[in-house]
Amino acid sequence: MATYTTSRRERQAAYREYLKSPRWRFVRWLRKVLDLGVCQDCLRVGRIRRDGLQVHHESYEHRGGSIPGEVADTVTLCAEHHAARHGRTQGAT
Numbered sequence: 001m002a003t004y005t006t007s008r009r010e011r012q013a014a015y016r017e018y019l020k021s022p023r024w025r026f027v028r029w030l031r032k033v034l035d036l037g038v039c040q041d042c043l044r045v046g047r048i049r050r051d052g053l054q055v056h057h058e059s060y061e062h063r064g065g066s067i068p069g070e071v072a073d074t075v076t077l078c079a080e081h082h083a084a085r086h087g088r089t090q091g092a093t
Helices: 006-018 022-034 038-045 068-070 077-084
Strands: 053-057 073-078
Touching: 006 038, 022 073, 038 053, 038 068, 038 073, 038 077, 053 077, 068 073
Parallel strands: none
Antiparallel strands: 053 073
8 A cells, every 4th residue: 555645635635736737638638539529438338428528537647747648547437427436426317
């Protein structure tokens, strides 16, 4: 298990700041382009959903490192599937 030198609150604050950065905006835009602007989980079941798209980190291995690596660690999801990936529920649509 990883050892952290900062508190969870500090890590969350740093991550929230990262999500505001030009780098993340670029990674998010590129991921959506590569995924053709559709939720990849919806696409797996034959649905095409383009509204409310979010980009989800499947891994944080490359966050802040190589842009190609970080893009590879992400996937485009609708809000419903993004919530499901985090173990939360969202109103069915």
